[in-house]
Amino acid sequence: MEHSINYAKTQSARFEAELSTLLSIPSVSTDEANTADVQHCADWLREHLLSIGMESVQVIPTPGHPLVYAEHRSPNPDAPTILFYGHYDVQPVDPIDLWTTPPFSSTVRDGKVYARGATDDKGQVFVHIKAIESMLRHSPLPINIKLLIEGEEEIGSPNLGPFVEQRAQQLQCHAVVVSDTAMFAPGQPSLVVGLRGLAYVQIDVVGPNRDLHSGAYGGPVVNPLNALCDIIASMKDRGTGKIVIEGFYDSVRETTTQEKAEFDALGYQDSRLLADVQTNALGGENDRSTLEKLWSRPTLDVNGIGGGYQAPGAKTVLPSKAMAKVSMRLVPDQKSADVVELLKRHVARVTPPGVTVTVTDLHGANPVLVSREGKAMNAAAQALQETFEVPCVYQREGGSIPVVEMFSRILGVPTVLMGFGLSTENLHSPNEHFDLGNFHKGIEAAIRFYHHVAE
Secondary structure (H helix, E strand, O other), X not given: OHHHHHHHHHOHHHHHHHHHHHHOOOOEOOOHHHHHHHHHHHHHHHHHHHHOOOEEEEEEOOOOOOEEEEEEOOOOOOOOEEEEEEEOOEOOOOOHHHOOOOOOOOEEEXXXXXXXXXXXXXXXHHHHHXXXXXXXXXXXXXXXXXXXXXXXXXXOOOOHHHHHHHOOOOOOOOEEEEOOOEOOEOOEOEEEEEEOEEEEEEEEEEOOOOOEEHHHHEOOEOOXXXXXXXXXXXXXXXXXXXXXXXXXXXXXXXXXXXXXXXXXXXXOOHHHHHHHHOOOOOOOOOOOOHHHHHHOOXXXXXXXXXXXXXXXXXXXXXXXXXXXXXXXXXXXXXXXXXXXXHHHHHHHHHOOOOOEEEEEEEEEEOOEEOOOOOHHHHHHHHHHHHHHOOOOEEEEEOOOOHHHHHHHHHXXXXXXXXXXXXXXXXXXXXXXXXXXXXXXXXHHHHHHXXXXXXX
16 A cells, blocks of 8 residues: 555656646536537546556447446455546536636646646546556555546436446446545545535526517516516525425425534634635525535525626616526435425416416436445545544535435445545636645545555
């Protein structure tokens, strides 16, 4: 193990250069204009995995973007098998004018690499690839390793489920490891034991047959933008911060007294979040702590809204159409499909006459809780403590990783959520970055993890 760690340290500059090459590929999965780039990224990963000594490396076509799959077996017939999952696709870069440097030309500033995909998830995928390379350079692998790296995570993984169902036997393992989460704080590693789910919809409102002069028609003609704003406003109580869609909280599993005590023991201060996002007040349910709001309570947010005139200056128009994209983060035991139906019923009840409203379910994921017990989790906790020289903590996270529930349901194995990013690294935002210190420590921790699992 130490030989592998020392090798990784001697190769740190090369590892960073190779990461820069990977980050330069604009593998934006949601934009058809980048389809060839997504394919190029998959092909690049295949060649790189072959170059470090992985076996059976494949780029597997799907009805959408391809999957990259690779295996390497240990000579030890009793070695455990670990499946690593990550994704190589990235979010769009808009708004481009807010980037300090080009999003696909990685730049190092203050010990951090800036590029789209740096922390979500190319940088964290590369942590494990470089850990595997470092182990292969000095001795046979102590474990059987399988890599599954997809190109559609940022669009809801529409083709991953059928693949896992069809290849369940091939993907059999003792545990899955995912590095697509954040550490609790700088210098404080953590293992994530809970993830919120997601229900994501688009609300389209259609009124008159064309855009109208707001003076000639304003008043009797119902304005779709006004109607949309009323519909959205009807979903939450401004005073309490609670969502008022009928039945929304019926399936919500309450945070236990023990969990609240564990959250409090982490010593989280609201000032940290206020400083991070540079605002002067926090919102949400006013009877809940900030960590509850982030980790164990559901949300409803408008992610985008459009309609009418949006260019500089004034134009007195009554728009024909309006649109909003709305996401709801879900907690155990809510189900994405059920929540979408509740929202549709609410919208139907509050839609005013004079407009037609359509709610489209774009994609979703169910929330998950994972056990903090077991050999793989213990190996991860030990590896993190040895690397960062402090005990790791256990936390939930507010984001969603749909495959965790899928792996549990189809493969019947535990998942270890061992991330090396930070929540402040602008994932999904301009100037996304990844701390290179955590990149290199992540490689060391991954090496230790794979060895401890073998033990």
